Amino acid sequence: MKLPLGTQRTLAEIGDISRFTWRFFQECGRPKFEVQEFFRQCFMIGNRSLGLVAITGFILGLVMTIQSRPTMAQFGAEDWIPSMVAISIIREIGPVVIALICAGKIGSGIGAELGSMKVTEQIDAMEVSGTNPFKYLVVTRVWATTLMVPILVIFADFISLYGSYLAVNMRDVTSLALFTQQVVEILEFSDVLPAFFKTFFFGFAIGVIGCYKGYTSSKGTEGVGLAANSAVVVASLMVFIIDLLAVQITDLLGLT
Amino acid sequence: MLMTTPPTISDREVVLEVRHLYKSFGDNHVLKDFNLELYRGENLVVLGKSGSGKSVLIKCIIGLMHPEQGEIQVLAKNVIGLNKEQLDQMRTRVGFLFQSNALYDSMTVRENLEFPLRRHGRDKSHSEVNDLVMEALVNVGLPHTVDMMPSELSGGMRKRIALARTMILKPEIMLYDEPTTGLDPITSREINDLILKVQEIYKTSSIIISHDMGCVKYTANRVALLVDGRCFASGSYADLQKHPDSAVKGFFQ
Ligand SMILES: Nc1ncnc2c1ncn2[C@@H]1O[C@H](COP(=O)(O)OP(=O)(O)O)[C@@H](O)[C@H]1O
Ligand SMILES: [Mg+2]
Numbered sequence: 480m481k482l483p484l485g486t487q488r489t490l491a492e493i494g495d496i497s498r499f500t501w502r503f504f505q506e507c508g509r510p511k512f513e514v515q516e517f518f519r520q521c522f523m524i525g526n527r528s529l530g531l532v533a534i535t536g537f538i539l540g541l542v543m544t545i546q547s548r549p550t551m552a553q554f555g556a557e558d559w560i561p562s563m564v565a566i567s568i569i570r571e572i573g574p575v576v577i578a579l580i581c582a583g584k585i586g587s588g589i590g591a592e593l594g595s596m597k598v599t600e601q602i603d604a605m606e607v608s609g610t611n612p613f614k615y616l617v618v619t620r621v622w623a624t625t626l627m628v629p630i631l632v633i634f635a636d637f638i639s640l641y642g643s644y645l646a647v648n649m650r651d652v653t654s655l656a657l658f659t660q661q662v663v664e665i666l667e668f669s670d671v672l673p674a675f676f677k678t679f680f681f682g683f684a685i686g687v688i689g690c691y692k693g694y695t696s697s698k699g700t701e702g703v704g705l706a707a708n709s710a711v712v713v714a715s716l717m718v719f720i721i722d723l724l725a726v727q728i729t730d731l732l733g734l735t
Numbered sequence: 736m737l738m739t740t741p742p743t744i745s746d747r748e749v750v751l752e753v754r755h756l757y758k759s760f761g762d763n764h765v766l767k768d769f770n771l772e773l774y775r776g777e778n779l780v781v782l783g784k785s786g787s788g789k790s791v792l793i794k795c796i797i798g799l800m801h802p803e804q805g806e807i808q809v810l811a812k813n814v815i816g817l818n819k820e821q822l823d824q825m826r827t828r829v830g831f832l833f834q835s836n837a838l839y840d841s842m843t844v845r846e847n848l849e850f851p852l853r854r855h856g857r858d859k860s861h862s863e864v865n866d867l868v869m870e871a872l873v874n875v876g877l878p879h880t881v882d883m884m885p886s887e888l889s890g891g892m893r894k895r896i897a898l899a900r901t902m903i904l905k906p907e908i909m910l911y912d913e914p915t916t917g918l919d920p921i922t923s924r925e926i927n928d929l930i931l932k933v934q935e936i937y938k939t940s941s942i943i944i945s946h947d948m949g950c951v952k953y954t955a956n957r958v959a960l961l962v963d964g965r966c967f968a969s970g971s972y973a974d975l976q977k978h979p980d981s982a983v984k985g986f987f988q
Pocket of ligand 1: 785788791
């Protein structure tokens, strides 16, 4: 029996990405970590996405609050809006939406950058200059996204709650202290911790997929565009798959 | 004999030798029993149609590609058997000028030139590094570009910066991948002059890949013809011009 061509390609790609990830762990184990390049990448990733993430987070908090008001009002539960919004943003919507934004911004950036480095032989040039390009380019970027995506998510969560606070104040009057108290009271460790934990995996996936697409992009200028584009698509898909797995695991562990 | 060609080689010491090289990609047999030797101090041009495997040949020599069969001796070392450290060591003595220049887009000209110096783990002080960078830039006539980004430079300037970056380690052997392709005739001439200057000042032995007959005529001491994955013919420019075979004549029309 022969599998359809599309399925064959997908399976081959999953195999290639797994091998690429395995190589990442192998290269991590070898000595000489490119510390300087790692910090440079952290800075670039954070710096480039900060504005976008802030705006997205702010709008998210604002919209969630405005949208949930009518339903909450039906039950006479307007007082619960801050708690409800905080739970939904911190547990689920914040991490996933910000990870998707990062997949679009960071994933495509890495895919295009490494893709064009491949096409213009810069990766070969590094290799003949006594540098392991995989360590220099891939290992540093994957660690940088793994670290920076969680930080961006936390940052966006705060902005988003502030947006929610402003939205509450459009209709009612509440103080920032009271709003904060309501949020802190409702949130438990079992809400925050799994949500925080999974963002590392989001970051890791975005880094690996972006690097894989760029580093293995085929020759030619159209290869660069393709690398950037498919990095976004596959990384976004990975975010949802990881989210699904994370929810299942926290459920099984009884952390809900 | 044409007298425009640079002086002939006095001693015939072989610095680089390729024996029975085979390289294929799937069913695409690019190199089939390829043989070549490079003598000390000479400029050898490898001439071939585009897609004939010229880049593959020099990427095998520098260890970026791995041939299925054959032997490559570079400065009395067999490239194929070298481990990572030995390969890095060899690469400090063999320079490679990439067809697309391969300048690092995210770095300034200075950082581009410093990269091979720092990376090959040579302990040099800040001022020594700076002196070497400036010397390399002066050699290619572009000292004022030191703080510019590669994207601000023209095609010809980028080629010169790439050459400066390769020459900064003062390699004994240079491999040029189509140094004049895509450049206008005047800029090509300038690059050809630089190739001759490198040969004269640093006594470098070079393999120059090309299909630009102007470059061939101007820079070559000897020409080797790559046809169907083999070294089809070799000799001086004048010798090959008189070659009876139509495959050779095609290049010289
Ligand atoms: N990485 C690669 N994978 C598959 N095929 C390749 C690769 N590199 C080169 N080739 C093939 O080898 C042949 C020779 O390529 P190349 O050496 O780049 O030609 P040129 O003589 O123009 O430099 C071409 O047919 C090309 O398709
Ligand atoms: Mg080529």
